[in-house]
Amino acid sequence: MTQIPIPPGVPRRRSAARGAFVVMGGTLASRLSGLLREVLVIALFPVRASDAFRIAWVVPNLFRELLAEGALTNAFVPIYQRLRGPDRRDFAGAMTAVLALVNAALLAAAILTAPWIVDLLLAADANVDRELAVTLLRLTFPVLAAISLSALAMGVLQAEERFFAPAWAPVALNAAAIAAMLAFPGQASALALGVVAGGVLQAIVQWPAMLRAGIAPRLGRWWHAAMPAALTLMVPFAFTTGARQLLNVVAQRIVSNDALFPAGAVTAYALAAMLFSLVLGLFAISPAVAFYARLGNLAAEGATTFGATLEAGTRFILLLTLPVGAVTFAFAEPAVRTVFEILRPAAGQEVAIALAVLALAPLGVALPAAGLVNFLLRPFYVRQRVRAPVALSVVFTLLTALLFLALAPVYGIAGLSWATTAAMGAQALVLLLWLRRAEALDLGAVARQFARVGVASVVAAAGARWTAAAAVSAWGLAGWWSEAVTLALGGGVALVAFLALAWALGVPELRRSRGTT
Numbered sequence: 001m002t003q004i005p006i007p008p009g010v011p012r013r014r015s016a017a018r019g020a021f022v023v024m025g026g027t028l029a030s031r032l033s034g035l036l037r038e039v040l041v042i043a044l045f046p047v048r049a050s051d052a053f054r055i056a057w058v059v060p061n062l063f064r065e066l067l068a069e070g071a072l073t074n075a076f077v078p079i080y081q082r083l084r085g086p087d088r089r090d091f092a093g094a095m096t097a098v099l100a101l102v103n104a105a106l107l108a109a110a111i112l113t114a115p116w117i118v119d120l121l122l123a124a125d126a127n128v129d130r131e132l133a134v135t136l137l138r139l140t141f142p143v144l145a146a147i148s149l150s151a152l153a154m155g156v157l158q159a160e161e162r163f164f165a166p167a168w169a170p171v172a173l174n175a176a177a178i179a180a181m182l183a184f185p186g187q188a189s190a191l192a193l194g195v196v197a198g199g200v201l202q203a204i205v206q207w208p209a210m211l212r213a214g215i216a217p218r219l220g221r222w223w224h225a226a227m228p229a230a231l232t233l234m235v236p237f238a239f240t241t242g243a244r245q246l247l248n249v250v251a252q253r254i255v256s257n258d259a260l261f262p263a264g265a266v267t268a269y270a271l272a273a274m275l276f277s278l279v280l281g282l283f284a285i286s287p288a289v290a291f292y293a294r295l296g297n298l299a300a301e302g303a304t305t306f307g308a309t310l311e312a313g314t315r316f317i318l319l320l321t322l323p324v325g326a327v328t329f330a331f332a333e334p335a336v337r338t339v340f341e342i343l344r345p346a347a348g349q350e351v352a353i354a355l356a357v358l359a360l361a362p363l364g365v366a367l368p369a370a371g372l373v374n375f376l377l378r379p380f381y382v383r384q385r386v387r388a389p390v391a392l393s394v395v396f397t398l399l400t401a402l403l404f405l406a407l408a409p410v411y412g413i414a415g416l417s418w419a420t421t422a423a424m425g426a427q428a429l430v431l432l433l434w435l436r437r438a439e440a441l442d443l444g445a446v447a448r449q450f451a452r453v454g455v456a457s458v459v460a461a462a463g464a465r466w467t468a469a470a471a472v473s474a475w476g477l478a479g480w481w482s483e484a485v486t487l488a489l490g491g492g493v494a495l496v497a498f499l500a501l502a503w504a505l506g507v508p509e510l511r512r513s514r515g516t517t
Contacts, residue, residue, distance in 0.1 A: 026167020047348030056136035092217035146199030165209035173198030268355030284371025328364030464494035
């Protein structure tokens, strides 16, 4: 990582990259346990149940982005960091009370309006069981309250640059959901009740870390002077973080259209999105969380190293996402089939697996841009400049939705992914240009990183795919073993080839790790 000088009087902290790796470790555990959960869904539940659950999950997931893990955490952190001492605990306690009230109102509304909500999500001629989706929505929605309180705990810990507990807490959710599925295989209600129990557990496990550090919210308070600023900041952040979920609503109406897709398309789209979310969370969102906490503290201190830290974070995310994106594109089919065919798929899930392959490959191309967008929006909120990200969010949400409608009828489920890729790329470019002016971001350094890492990534992934295919053919492998060996061998070859090529091309981070300049 780029070495940034520490001005006199500024407290010395651990490296932001070290914090990023802590978050990445927890995220990896969370994503792998989530992947196991999805494997069990495909193996234990028929496509009728999984499709209905995906529709039911859209709404609490939408509010999770609008209210909890997206808007709340990212709006809460910079305000919290500007407070000192007991004031922080009072502020967090007041936010806890507000969240409890808002979630109670939303739960009552969701239970009463569930049939109308499901009708908004499904196409008129749907390939999904509507009545089952309504039932599962009512059972699933209480998870929002648990996730909201969990997100507040995450915000407190991340603001203090204590990353271990919030990074690992989502593993508790997946563990509870897995236990429910194993206890009641084939019963659709187990999918809903499992995530609710998991959400509660995810919130509970973070409290010991806050109590030990003396930073737990001071409960019993209903107001704090900093709340208007935080709530105001949440509104625009809800637009930016909720845009993806609002697009998901549009996508659900498309993939649930029986005239365009068979039953299983809803599950297929969710599987591809989950795998994309896995790599995005590990290789982009995790480092972004660590760098965001550092940027917030630097801004609060008025440090002159803000721009250098922003550049370091941008380069770091490109170093991670470009090779992973290239490998995702090249190995989409073996990845999907290795994961979801390790156990015998339940009734109708073969169609979902085949469609998921088509949806995942283009998302590999989208990964670097999606990672940059996720990171480059954050400086605006650190500086409390909210108009720009809101405007960008509205424009690119509309653009993506239009591309969905234009490309899906022509290119099928892959058209949705290509639409995401095009819109993300354009948004990342706009953000880079904007931050060059607003924060003096060195676009030359970013462009050189993109070129070097990009060339190494494409060559490594292509060579690894050819090598793995030749080896599997020579060894006469077939079926699941063919896909698994292709993925394992290809991934290993791609990693070694990328590191060698990136070092040869002079990628600075790798050269420094070897002690050269």
